[in-house]
Amino acid sequence: MPGSELHCPSYYAATTNQTVAFPVLQGDVRVDVCVVGGGFTGVATALTLAERGYKVAVVEQNCIGWGASGRNGGQMIGGIGGGEAAILKHYGEGIAKDLFQMGYRGHEIIEQRIKRYNIDCDLKYGYMDVAFKNRHLQTLDEWQAELNDYGMADHLRRISSHEMREVLGTDAYKGGLINNRNGHLHPLNLCLGEGRAAAELGVQFFENSHVTGITHGDKPQVISDQGKVTADFVVLAGNAYTQLENKTLSGKVFPAGTYIIATEPLTDREVADINPLDMAICDMNEVLNYYRLSADRRMLFGGRCNYSGRVPTNIKDSIFPRMTKIFPQLANKRIDYQWGGNIGIVLNRVPMLGRSSKNVFYSIGYSGHGVNMTHLAGEIMADAVSGTFERMDIFANIKHQKIPLGRKFGSNMVALGMLYYKMRDLL
Numbered sequence: 001m002p003g004s005e006l007h008c009p010s011y012y013a014a015t016t017n018q019t020v021a022f023p024v025l026q027g028d029v030r031v032d033v034c035v036v037g038g039g040f041t042g043v044a045t046a047l048t049l050a051e052r053g054y055k056v057a058v059v060e061q062n063c064i065g066w067g068a069s070g071r072n073g074g075q076m077i078g079g080i081g082g083g084e085a086a087i088l089k090h091y092g093e094g095i096a097k098d099l100f101q102m103g104y105r106g107h108e109i110i111e112q113r114i115k116r117y118n119i120d121c122d123l124k125y126g127y128m129d130v131a132f133k134n135r136h137l138q139t140l141d142e143w144q145a146e147l148n149d150y151g152m153a154d155h156l157r158r159i160s161s162h163e164m165r166e167v168l169g170t171d172a173y174k175g176g177l178i179n180n181r182n183g184h185l186h187p188l189n190l191c192l193g194e195g196r197a198a199a200e201l202g203v204q205f206f207e208n209s210h211v212t213g214i215t216h217g218d219k220p221q222v223i224s225d226q227g228k229v230t231a232d233f234v235v236l237a238g239n240a241y242t243q244l245e246n247k248t249l250s251g252k253v254f255p256a257g258t259y260i261i262a263t264e265p266l267t268d269r270e271v272a273d274i275n276p277l278d279m280a281i282c283d284m285n286e287v288l289n290y291y292r293l294s295a296d297r298r299m300l301f302g303g304r305c306n307y308s309g310r311v312p313t314n315i316k317d318s319i320f321p322r323m324t325k326i327f328p329q330l331a332n333k334r335i336d337y338q339w340g341g342n343i344g345i346v347l348n349r350v351p352m353l354g355r356s357s358k359n360v361f362y363s364i365g366y367s368g369h370g371v372n373m374t375h376l377a378g379e380i381m382a383d384a385v386s387g388t389f390e391r392m393d394i395f396a397n398i399k400h401q402k403i404p405l406g407r408k409f410g411s412n413m414v415a416l417g418m419l420y421y422k423m424r425d426l427l
């Protein structure tokens with residue numbers, strides 16, 4: 001039975017700077033808005049609503065930050081996760097500026113919250129996309145030109161192959177684009193800090209409370225194993241871990257596993273060689289590697305996507321060779337932590353924000369790019385509750401393809417698709 005799990009044993013769980021603990025949902029609770037899921041989306045939605053004076057409950061089957069939000073790569077990257085092309089295709093170039101602004105709105109929300117609620121989550125600026133191939137270099141040039149058009153030039157630096165060694169200790173890449181508006185942080189401490197802030201504003205959190213169904217109606221009800229919440233609005237924020245609202249959502253978001261290892265802390269010398277600017281890095285392959293240093297200077301190296309639903313028997317054996325291929329100098333490093341989690345893949349990469357009825361909304365499917373987007377989503381969900389649908393409808397109007405024959409077959413189809421991309425990465 002799902003539910004009642006602690007945070008997975010990760011570097012993040014070992015370095016939380018606060019604990020929050022909440023009761024199990026029992027009996028009947030009445031609020032304005034009930035949120036299902038206590039990750040970034042759920043907590044950000046609840047916090048925004050509480051700031052606006054709404055009475056809110058969050059129902060989480062495990063504990064706050066248990067899902068992807070408490071175990072991700074911590075990379076705060078602008079944009080909406082690769083869905084821009086589909087949105088531009090649907091609405092035309094006229095929406096480009098709004099889209100760009102939305103793509104960085106999550107950063108602003110995170111920054112404001114850290115400051116306002118005094119959240120210690122190691123936020124640092126500095127991020128680089130890195131290119132393996134000539135076609136990647138061309139894409140970097142296009143991205144740079146586009147970002148320049150939006151006044152981002154001061155944040156950007158294009159790195160050629162011969163400059164690469166100055167900024168990263170590897171010869172693996174042909175070039176890169178640094179974007180200092182992006183950065184990295186400790187995601188579990190951010191999520192718990194936001195949870196604490198929301199609770200202080202009166203949000204009622206319930207943990208270890210698996211939601212078994214949502215009853216629609218004028219006053220929708222969220223039903224859990226031992227209780228129920230009656231609300232004016234419900235927001236579903238379960239991302240890759242939800243199986244609710246199947247009539248609307250089934251077959252559109254696919255859970256995919258991605259995995260991270262954390263080395264022992266690196267020496268000053270190793271840091272100066274490997275990542276002297278302390279940036280978060282993403283390569284440009286479809287099946288990508290992503291990595292950064294933690295605040296205590298461990299290499300957190302993530303990668304590999306698994307659509308089969310099978311967790312690799314030994315995450316270290318699977319990720320360590322990927323890391324040492326890029327940084328052979330780390331071959332003797334001890335691995336102190338290894339973990340993984342599920343991202344919610346959507347075929348066209350447009351996050352799925354919308355409604356399954358007039359007062360039940362959902363925000364899921366960030367395709368592995370949710371640190372900033374979930375915070376924007378929280379604001380968009382809160383707007384929808386207040387009756388403003390403008391930004392939600394930008395997403396809701398985009399048609400999402402459904403892979404027929406259900407979740408299992410769907411995942412196999414995505415796995416086949418990934419095989420294709422893995423082969424393409426090799427070319």
Ligand SMILES: Cc1cc2nc3c(=O)[nH]c(=O)nc-3n(C[C@H](O)[C@H](O)[C@H](O)COP(=O)(O)OP(=O)(O)OC[C@H]3O[C@@H](n4cnc5c(N)ncnc54)[C@H](O)[C@@H]3O)c2cc1C
Nearest residue numbers: 037039040041061067068069072073075211238341370371
């Ligand atoms: C290993 C990994 C690395 C990643 N790296 C990055 C990165 O570097 N940068 C980036 O931008 N994004 C990254 N992502 C993606 C990002 O973490 C997610 O997009 C984001 O955290 C999604 O937040 P969420 O709140 O929507 O979902 P989650 O954090 O997954 O939370 C959903 C919650 O809903 C709960 N839930 C589900 N169903 C029910 C139910 N029936 N009843 C009660 N509760 C329920 C779950 O228990 C869970 O806690 C990564 C993801 C993973 C797994």
